Amino acid sequence: MARERLYLFDTTLRDGAQTNGVDFTLSDKLAIARMLDELGIDYIEGGYPGANLTDTQLFAEERGLSATFTAFGMTRRPGRSTSNDPGLAALLEAKADAICFVAKSWDYHVRVALETSAEENLASIRDSVRAAVRNHREVLLDCEHFFDGYKADASFALACAKAAYDEGARWVVLCDTNGGALPHEVERIVGEVVTVIPGSHVGIHAHNDTEQAVANSLAAVRAGARQIQGTLNGLGERCGNANLVSIIPTLKLKREFAERFEIGVSDAQLKALAHASRTLDEMLNRAPDRHAPYVGESAFATKAGIHASAIMKEPATYEHVPPEAVGNRRKLLVSDQAGKSNVLAELERIGLKADREDPRIGRLLEVVKEREAIGYAYEAADASFELLARRVLGKVPSYFDVEKFDVTVEQRDNALGQRVTVSLAVVKVKVDGEHLISAAEGNGPVNALDLALRKDLGKYQSYISGLELTDYRVRILNGGTEAVTRVLIESQDETGERWTTVGVSPNIIDASFQALMDSIIYKLVRSGAPA
Ligand SMILES: [Zn+2]
Numbered sequence: 152m153a154r155e156r157l158y159l160f161d162t163t164l165r166d167g168a169q170t171n172g173v174d175f176t177l178s179d180k181l182a183i184a185r186m187l188d189e190l191g192i193d194y195i196e197g198g199y200p201g202a203n204l205t206d207t208q209l210f211a212e213e214r215g216l217s218a219t220f221t222a223f224g225m226t227r228r229p230g231r232s233t234s235n236d237p238g239l240a241a242l243l244e245a246k247a248d249a250i251c252f253v254a255k256s257w258d259y260h261v262r263v264a265l266e267t268s269a270e271e272n273l274a275s276i277r278d279s280v281r282a283a284v285r286n287h288r289e290v291l292l293d294c295e296h297f298f299d300g301y302k303a304d305a306s307f308a309l310a311c312a313k314a315a316y317d318e319g320a321r322w323v324v325l326c327d328t329n330g331g332a333l334p335h336e337v338e339r340i341v342g343e344v345v346t347v348i349p350g351s352h353v354g355i356h357a358h359n360d361t362e363q364a365v366a367n368s369l370a371a372v373r374a375g376a377r378q379i380q381g382t383l384n385g386l387g388e389r390c391g392n393a394n395l396v397s398i399i400p401t402l403k404l405k406r407e408f409a410e411r412f413e414i415g416v417s418d419a420q421l422k423a424l425a426h427a428s429r430t431l432d433e434m435l436n437r438a439p440d441r442h443a444p445y446v447g448e449s450a451f452a453t454k455a456g457i458h459a460s461a462i463m464k465e466p467a468t469y470e471h472v473p474p475e476a477v478g479n480r481r482k483l484l485v486s487d488q489a490g491k492s493n494v495l496a497e498l499e500r501i502g503l504k505a506d507r508e509d510p511r512i513g514r515l516l517e518v519v520k521e522r523e524a525i526g527y528a529y530e531a532a533d534a535s536f537e538l539l540a541r542r543v544l545g546k547v548p549s550y551f552d553v554e555k556f557d558v559t560v561e562q563r564d565n566a567l568g569q570r571v572t573v574s575l576a577v578v579k580v581k582v583d584g585e586h587l588i589s590a591a592e593g594n595g596p597v598n599a600l601d602l603a604l605r606k607d608l609g610k611y612q613s614y615i616s617g618l619e620l621t622d623y624r625v626r627i628l629n630g631g632t633e634a635v636t637r638v639l640i641e642s643q644d645e646t647g648e649r650w651t652t653v654g655v656s657p658n659i660i661d662a663s664f665q666a667l668m669d670s671i672i673y674k675l676v677r678s679g680a681p682a
Pocket residue numbers: 166328356358392
């Protein structure tokens with residue numbers, strides 16, 4: 152049986168741009184659009200041409216994308232003609248393959264927010280859709296607050312949708328604008344709508360205010376809708392939009408959907424999903440959500456020893472889908488709850504062959520437990536675990552020695568009479584019998600130490616030139632005067648590989664130093680630097 156086509160519509164660049172703290176530049180938008188295009192998304196909504204400079208520029212040039220690049224804007228204003236509405240003119244001028252209009256479909260909003268009549272609202276929809284169709288654009292109509300509108304006055308909400316469809320709109324999109332609808336309501340209402348407008352012309356646009364945007368989108372598909380709108384990582388104002396990063400693998404990997412539907416994302420493109428999700432977080436300078444379904448670092452992480460030994464035998468025992476399908480990986484956590492199975496599995500993953508009966512495995516497990524008891528957290532710091540394992544198994548070269556370091560923090564007036572706090576670090580290292588001294592200033596003591604440490608490592612310098620710190624997290628354990636500090640540092644290299652290292656000490660500089668050293672040494676090990 153031929154599978155039906157479902158269309159994916161991404162609005163990261165439009166609705167996602169409404170997220171608190173998100174401000175895309177033109178080059179961000181172009182980069183995200185290319186990434187979405189490579190993922191196989193059918194429609195990319197770029198923004199509102201005419202509403203701000205970035206979006207106007209974005210729609211001023213050809214972008215060379217396979218996806219249908221879509222401009223968003225209002226239907227003509229009440230009481231105006233289509234030829235005398237500057238907003239509509241900007242939309243029609245934009246270099247866009249499709250135009251998505253937004254219109255009211257809740258009688259309450261028409262009356263109170265728009266202050267116009269039901270008939271004028273319908274006329275505005277008809278006129279705007281007709282004008283865009285005449286300009287050879289594919290047309291979509293976002294019916295704002297459709298579900299609330301339908302509950303209040305179903306015949307008016309349907310009349311708004313039908314007006315657009317009758318004028319030739321390719322899609323009528325039912326929006327749960329305030330995110331308050333529940334899956335069973337969405338399924339019922341969409342089921343009723345598709346008796347009036349064919350489901351192959353109906354889309355769903357869900358917000359996540361009851362954490363059901365993904366469920367609502369799937370409910371709409373079950374009821375007959377054939378376009379799903381959403382954003383990468385569920386970006387969007389308030390609680391966000393429907394998360395395409397969760398919807399896409401569900402459609403591809405869950406039998407109910409996979410057997411009935413086809414989407415534009417191939418199996419190979421699906422494998423790029425985790426990377427796309429993390430790339431967006433990186434652009435936004437956000438730490439990725441470790442617990443994100445499918446793509447989070449912990450999505451396929453197992454801690455308990457008994458689960459781990461079953462997973463090693465047969466991954467399907469504890470995994471709902473194979474992690475590789477979405478470009479993620481299985482992770483067996485090494486922690487004080489861990490048994491030998493986790494340690495062995497983790498060693499195998501990092502390419503260290505060890506025998507179950509090897510006494511060094513028992514020793515490694517003991518060291519991990521001892522160190523976790525004093526505050527180290529190896530399940531969060533995979534690179535530090537790898538180094539520890541390699542050391543216990545006798546496999547880490549001694550590349551260089553830090554003979555001494557000195558960090559000072561000074562507060563003083565600068566030449567302009569402003570109060571400033573300056574940090575300076577001096578590091579003395581020995582590489583290949585040669586003594587090297589580096590000094591660096593930083594915005595804080597750890598930053599200064601990091602810069603000084605990586606400034607000159609002699610023959611190893613070329614191996615670490617692409618290394619950068621991407622995250623630094625500090626946690627005080629125990630509290631009070633006995634407190635120790637745990638530092639977790641996330642690093643990244645020129646290939647985009649990321650790793651996390653840990654340091655623990657009563658002194659925050661010392662804890663940071665340990666984590667920084669592990670990060671550098673890990674990079675040298677991975678690069679195969681000579682001893
Ligand atoms: Zn929205």
